[in-house]
Amino acid sequence: MSQKIFRTLIIAAVVFLFSASDSFAQKAHDQYGFGNRVFMIQSAFEVGKSAYGLWDIPGTPKKTNGNLKGSKWLQIQVYQREKGDPEDRVFRFRAAQGSAAGRYFIYIGRKGHWGVNAIEGTRKIEARSRADHFELKHMGNGRWKIYYKPGMIICLQKNSAKNGTKLILRPDCNRTDAYWVFFDTKTGKSFIPATRRSSTENKS
Numbered sequence: 314m315s316q317k318i319f320r321t322l323i324i325a326a327v328v329f330l331f332s333a334s335d336s337f338a339q340k341a342h343d344q345y346g347f348g349n350r351v352f353m354i355q356s357a358f359e360v361g362k363s364a365y366g367l368w369d370i371p372g373t374p375k376k377t378n379g380n381l382k383g384s385k386w387l388q389i390q391v392y393q394r395e396k397g398d399p400e401d402r403v404f405r406f407r408a409a410q411g412s413a414a415g416r417y418f419i420y421i422g423r424k425g426h427w428g429v430n431a432i433e434g435t436r437k438i439e440a441r442s443r444a445d446h447f448e449l450k451h452m453g454n455g456r457w458k459i460y461y462k463p464g465m466i467i468c469l470q471k472n473s474a475k476n477g478t479k480l481i482l483r484p485d486c487n488r489t490d491a492y493w494v495f496f497d498t499k500t501g502k503s504f505i506p507a508t509r510r511s512s513t514e515n516k517s
Contacts, residue, residue, distance in 0.1 A: 351499075353403055354367065356469060357456045363393075368390075370402075387440045428443055428444020436482040437480075457493050464484060468480070472490045
């Protein structure tokens with residue numbers, strides 16, 4: 314085979330790979346329209362009652378990057394809101410690729426790659442140097458369930474939003490600690506998908 318033909322085949326293969334990867338990336342669909350928003354996540358039963366029940370990464374306030382090092386993974390807990398909403402109290406949702414409609418990676422902070430992980434063996438929800446993807450289901454009125462897999466959701470370890478209460482996996486249920494509200498850090502409002510807002514507005 315001549316060098317010219319060989320180079321042509323190599324170029325064609327590279328173009329194919331880039332096209333295929335681009336096509337795959339485009340399949341990541343932001344079903345709910347989270348966009349580039351950053352959120353605080355609060356236990357639904359504390360909404361409108363107190364500033365407690367917000368997802369938090371344990372450690373020194375405002376030093377999230379320093380805490381998230383090495384292999385000492387941190388179990389996520391809830392805590393009261395802190396002034397300035399530091400990086401360990403805010404989260405981003407990024408649509409998962411492929412056919413996983415409604416599934417999102419949950420990342421910690423306004424930037425960075427640290428994410429939320431579910432550990433099936435221990436049922437812990439941990440901050441790690443990667444992110445799992447979860448199925449988010451809007452249950453109405455700005456309340457959400459977060460599924461790790463069918464039949465398994467993120468709940469509080471106890472039906473309480475006391476500071477330090479940990480997040481765990483639990484079989485799907487309708488306990489009050491099974492629901493979460495996502496507050497946009499810029500607007501301070503709970504996030505409701507556009508389709509749901511439109512249907513609500515049309516009824517009024």
